[in-house]
Amino acid sequence: MPLIDTHCHLAAEQFDADREEVAARSLAAGVGIVAAATDLPSSRLNLELAAGHRGIASAVGVHPTETAGLDDAAWKEVSRLAASPLVSAIGETGLDYYWKNVSPAVQAKWFDRHIELALSVGKPLLVHARDSVLDVMERLKPALASGLAAVWHCFSASRRDLRPAFDFAVAEGVWMAVGGMATFADRKSLRAAIPLIPDRLLLLETDAPYLPPHPKLTDRNEPVRLIRVAEAVAELRGQELSRLAEITVGNAKRLFPALAGWAGAAAAVPDRREAWKEAFTD
Numbered sequence: 001m002p003l004i005d006t007h008c009h010l011a012a013e014q015f016d017a018d019r020e021e022v023a024a025r026s027l028a029a030g031v032g033i034v035a036a037a038t039d040l041p042s043s044r045l046n047l048e049l050a051a052g053h054r055g056i057a058s059a060v061g062v063h064p065t066e067t068a069g070l071d072d073a074a075w076k077e078v079s080r081l082a083a084s085p086l087v088s089a090i091g092e093t094g095l096d097y098y099w100k101n102v103s104p105a106v107q108a109k110w111f112d113r114h115i116e117l118a119l120s121v122g123k124p125l126l127v128h129a130r131d132s133v134l135d136v137m138e139r140l141k142p143a144l145a146s147g148l149a150a151v152w153h154c155f156s157a158s159r160r161d162l163r164p165a166f167d168f169a170v171a172e173g174v175w176m177a178v179g180g181m182a183t184f185a186d187r188k189s190l191r192a193a194i195p196l197i198p199d200r201l202l203l204l205e206t207d208a209p210y211l212p213p214h215p216k217l218t219d220r221n222e223p224v225r226l227i228r229v230a231e232a233v234a235e236l237r238g239q240e241l242s243r244l245a246e247i248t249v250g251n252a253k254r255l256f257p258a259l260a261g262w263a264g265a266a267a268a269v270p271d272r273r274e275a276w277k278e279a280f281t282d
């Protein structure tokens, strides 16, 4: 039963020592990956990962908290990469008012640039919203009307904003990617919303190496742990796990056509099988 982790930071430094093993563990377990970017180096690395593995799709972009030093030269390079057939999505991008290290105006400027880029290359946008739900919706709305496909990564919001966020996503056709928070018993309003997400807009993600699901086995989350997220979401929705997998994989394959031919564990073992074997045996 394949699953697709629609948001994983495989390029993060937490995976520098064993990135190939982490990818291999995930793909061998039948968990395909969309590799989200946070800056130009991770965008480049994502492309390499997608080139080397069936079952991995790549995104390019700059995380809102990383936009302080972003300039036109770096953006030009991100835009050039975005046009590559190896790139499946733009992001992650959005607005983050939690960390307060970059002004909302600077974040908004670069969020708009990502939106324009996604529209121009015709690829979905991976959206990050933290304490910024209303502003994110306002900036996305006109682009959605112009045909932008957007994924609300780590779908969640404060108790006050969750209803408007959910209603907006359903009305505007924004995909909601549910992650490890679904496994946290204290996220009551989110857990109450999960069964209401229409099948057609539901995706799963880990946000690894961040946000390990409950029970927390390790500090570093891994894409293979998507299985735990899927179990929790299936239970909350009263859906068979296999049905949930079918729905979410179908949605992910439509959004990220690079994964359309990927059939799960068996087909995920690529021509680099020998290299992986070596990595496992020292």
Ligand SMILES: [Zn+2]
Residues within 6 Å of the ligand: 007, 009, 036, 092, 153, 207
């Ligand atoms: Zn992320």
